[in-house]
Amino acid sequence: MTVNRRTLLGAVATAPVWGALPFRSARAQAANTIRIGVLNDQSGLYRDISGPGSTQAVRLAVQESGITQRGVNVEVVEADHQNRPDVGSTVVRQWIDRDGIDVVVDVPTSSVALAVNTLVREKNKVFINSGAATSDLTGAQCSPNTIHWTYDTYNLAKGTGGAMVRAGGQTWFFITADYAFGHALERDTTAFVTAAGGRVLGGVRTPFPGTTDFSSFLQQAQRSRAQVIGLANAGGDTINSIKQAAEFRITRGGRTKLAGLLVFVTDIHSLGLEVAQGLVLTETFYWDLNDRTRAFTQRVGAMPGNLRPSMVQAGCYSGVLHYLKAVADMGVAAAKASGAEAVNRMKAMPTSDDAFGEGSIRADGRKLHPAYLFEVKTPEESKGAWDYYKLISTIPANEAFRPLNEGGCALVRS
Incomplete structure (x- = not known):
């Protein structure tokens, strides 16, 4: 069963959660129920990449897990954190203390994810992060209760940043969203650029959320005469940056290139191939990558x-x-009793699914799977709807993310 958080709280306000069930029956049912909270941006610039679609994906996972056929109840609720750490923390605290949520999922916006990371550890629940990018979640702020699933700033910096430097982009200027994600992405990309002999000529930080006009920032970048303008932002900010760069013809002539350090297939759809063609980007999932990803998408x-x-x-x-x-x-009772033990069991088991194939989870909570360097097709190369990417290279799982001993995670034994 999937319900909206507002609907759920309304029901709680007007009737007992378990309706007319006798107390013992209600308690027994609650003990055999796993509750999942999907927390993300339901109405802002990250809605298309997460939002209600993440809840839809979670519902499919519940159906395909087969756990309900074993007599286990699973409830899914969702909420909008509005890209604000205070809102996200308030929702999660109420979810855990009042509604009995066992696991929090998604949480794009790194500042919100870092706040939720701390709270979930305090409450000994489970946090499966998919949407936030900061590599600090498996570094200095790693937690025995958190798994960082999909991608991170190190992975993006190595993939896209490394590719741009190898292609000759030796001088960089960053346009960075001014919060934890943007800072981490700029930091990690800078490390790859400088290690390869490149230089960062400057950068500007843009207010988040709320920036829609990037013209002055792009003009600053252009005046720096950097070969690469690194977009350390995401979602609607990236879309607006790329559109406005095209309007100002900043990349005309090929001397200056844009590096979209976090670009999603939905961003390409919004931009259109005429504008997005030639962009190089890193993703860990693409709907048309292989037979398994196409089956999942269907x-x-x-x-x-x-x-x-x-x-x-x-x-x-x-x-x-x-x-x-x-x-x-491990059993419902044990999983509910300790989020840290549930995460330990997840780490001990190999992962396998149609979206990412085979994988594993490290001691620091980093989920390992391959990453893919793509180039956006030209309109002439695309063969139909959503045929947007051509594969440049595959980064193996053991190379795609930061080495285990370099993150500074306290969970890693030297």
Whole structure:
């Protein structure tokens, strides 16, 4: 059963959660119920990459896990964190203290994810992060209760940043969203650029959320004469940056190139191939990558707005499917009693699903799977709807993410 948080709270206000069930029956049913909270941006610039589509993906994971056929009840609720850490923390605290949520899923916006990470650890629940990118979640702020599933800033910086430097982009200027995600992405990309002999000529930080006009920032970047303008932003900010760069003809002539450091297939759809063609980007999931990803896409169906699933939404499916496998393996009572033990069981089990293929989870909570460097097709190369990417290279799972001993995670034994 999937309900909206507002609907759920309304029901709680007007009637007992378990209706007319006798107290013992209600308690027994509650003890055999896993509650999943999907927390993300339901109304802002990250809605298309997460939002209601992530809940849709979670529902498919519940169905395909087979756990309900074993007599286990699973409830899914959702809420909008509005890209604000205070809102996200308030929702999660109420979910856990009042509504008995066992696992929090998704949480794009790194500042919100870091706040939720701390709270879930305090409450000993489970946090499966798919939407936030900061690599600090498996570094200095790693937690025994958190798994970072889909991608992170190190992975993006190595994929896209490394590719741009190898292609000759030696001088960079960053346009960075001014919050934890943007800072981490700029930091990690800078490390790859400088290690390869490149230089960062400057940068500007843009207010988040709320920036829609990037013209002055793009003009600053152009005046720096950097070969690469690194867009350390995401979602609507990236779309607006790329559109406005095209309007100002900043990349005309080929001397200056844009590096979209976090770009989703839904962004390309919004931009159109005429504008987006030639962009190089890193993703860990693409709906048309292989037979398994196409099968998953068909089963999950069109996302709200008739969109294809993003890697964030695919990560919500994959993470919840693996969590429910762990619950089935260890038992509902044990999984509910300790989120840290549930995460330990997840780490001990290999992962496998149609969205990401085979994988594993490291001691620091980093989910491992391959990453893919894509180039956006020209309109002439595309053979139909949503045929947007051509594969440049595959980064193996053991190379796609930061080495285990370099993150500074306290869970990693030297």
